[in-house]
Amino acid sequence: MNLSTNPSRSTWRKIADSRLINALAAPNGMGRYLEALNPMWSLDQNRIPAYITAIHRETSDSVTLELSPNGDWPGFRSGQFCQLYIEINGRLHSRSYSLNRRAGHLAITVKAQADGLVSKHINSKLNVGDIIRLSPPMGDFVLPVQLPDAMLMIAAGSGITPIMAMVEAALKKGYQGGITLLYYNRSEADTIFIKRLQELASANQHFSLLPVFSDGSSELSGHFNQHHLLKALSFQNTLSAHTAAVSLPECFVCGPESLIQAVSEEYKQFGHAEKFHAERFKPVINVSGNTEVVGKLAFKSSQCEVSSDNRNLLEQAEAAGLQPQAGCRMGICHSCSCLKTEGSVRNMNSGEISHGEEYIRLCISQPLGDVSLAI
Template identity: 40%
Template sequence: MSLLTPARRRFSPRRLAPLAMFEALATPHGVDRYLELVHPMLTVRELRAEVTEVRRNTADSVTLTLRPTRQWKGFEAGQFVQLTVEIDGVRRTRCYSPACSQYRADGRFELTVKAHPEGLVSQYLNAHAAPGLVVGLAQADGVFRLPTPRPDRIVLISGGSGITPVMSMLRTLCEEDYAGEVVFLHYAFTEKHVPYLDELRELDAARDNVRVVLAYTEQSTGGDLHGLFHQKHLTAAAPWHADAETFLCGPPGLMKAITSHYAAHGLAGHLHSEDFAPAPVVPADGDVTGAVTYLRSDVTATNAGETLLEQAEAAGLSPEHGCRMGICFSCTQIKTTGCTQNVRTGEVNSDPDVEIQLCINRAVGDVTLDL
């Protein structure tokens, strides 16, 4: 057996006792820290994946095919994974949704990552991802999934990088030979910004029950619809949408417009999307004091009691962020001094020079951020 095959071995209970002893001896690093010195895909506990294929189908996105280690449990169409890459010696974690069918036969999965202007990880992957890159991985999570049994009619709506989870849903339905009606409505700046364009056209032409509708917001020719979302778009794309289940993923403006439309027409129960917004912050009486200082930006603002991400944006700053609910870690920054409270757990942290997530922490008194 070669050095690479242990990554796929399954450990029997008989092996667990020696393994636990070895892990205790390996403390504080753990056995996987030593195994990765032999090969980064050799793991006992940790889930990792190797990039096996890289495609750049649009100017601002990269599509990666990944081969996970044996710990991978698969995913359901619509879910997301946390992917970790090391950039300049620092491990960075972000959330991405697999775009392939959940039934992919080779055990691999596909991610399409759009390069955002302020996106550290997305920019890195678009510029540097190559076959052989090994990344950290977490098991798939999320409740944005197709129901079982499948509804008779389905509308899939996406915008920008939100295409990936609904593309997975479409591919999964096609592999199931789903017989109901499906409309795939995607919003993009122009035709050249549409990932999977050729495949979408092929599915539209090959399947009588699948209709692909492309809406371009900055291109007045080509496509099927033009401009930002309007209720007439839904009427044109899926006139029966009131009798269907709709699955939505896209930028905040699109999500808000469509959510408002469905609510106004009594259809909120038929709309399914990821809710990337934390619960409103309700500070305890009397503890909203002090100021928040942003060192690198040379800005100081009175503490308003909101999350540090909201306060930074209110102060005119644009820190990198993603999910806004503590999942993707995009907004992680160094707190140099002061006390913060996690709005999800209530945990208070007064240690200096620690990383915190701006979207789920608020200031308790004076706080200084390296931002």
């Protein structure tokens, strides 16, 4: 029985959705029985099972997993990410990973973070044949449908993953503009996709690679600065003799906050803030965590009440022993959306305060006084 193709999956879904079958399969539903027979037959479209078909070591601390999801996988736009769900020591964890293609397969590339639970597990414990689960793709940091005349890509470390997907997709489409990639790493050996990027650059006159290694082995050195920007632009002929006349290309940045801020400042300074696009892998908390918070936090469905503090509601729920769904933990993926039935919260990214019944993202909400949540 093959459930991996769309036609047979839709037939199974119709059967599973029928009232009679659901009544016979109660209380778990047909989908659960299929999943018990073979995890790849799951009908859960929010946690789509995917086989690991190959594992490639990229650097000493990063790997690429080639994946074969079941027929529910909807495809993705270059630059998007998904939530990866994985069980570690009996507990389900979820993290965001950018989507890519490798040898025609869906792929993700994961850099092991020091003390990182999921990224280290993926780097050292997974094997070909293991099954992980993926959410449908999400995110609007994507390659534009109408490609601009020139693009400047800037990445550091694992921030290359969405950028690589965009560069490869643009070149595959036969892009005739210029793409320059400024790419920051400690050394060549630490650089994810370095061989593929070098090959792309030598095979394609529309793509220039400017690596910046902090070990001093590259032409450019140090952190991003205006000199790096002007050097990158000189590859695209968008630079006139006087820097005031620079027409900046559409820019896509993914890396640490300091890099994102530095590039954003340059784009603002040259009056091209609208051409600047960034993706963050780590949250930026703008609101001071020192706000004194006194109150009660009630989790209604779990029939649990605790004294609240100034951490975000996701951390407080977890500290209270709950296991709410979560993904990016920075307000992007909406996995942690939850109904607040009473009370006021502060959005820790924008500082905005809101009151009463509403859906909030737990990971970026700080309680102000008594708060009740539906979970």
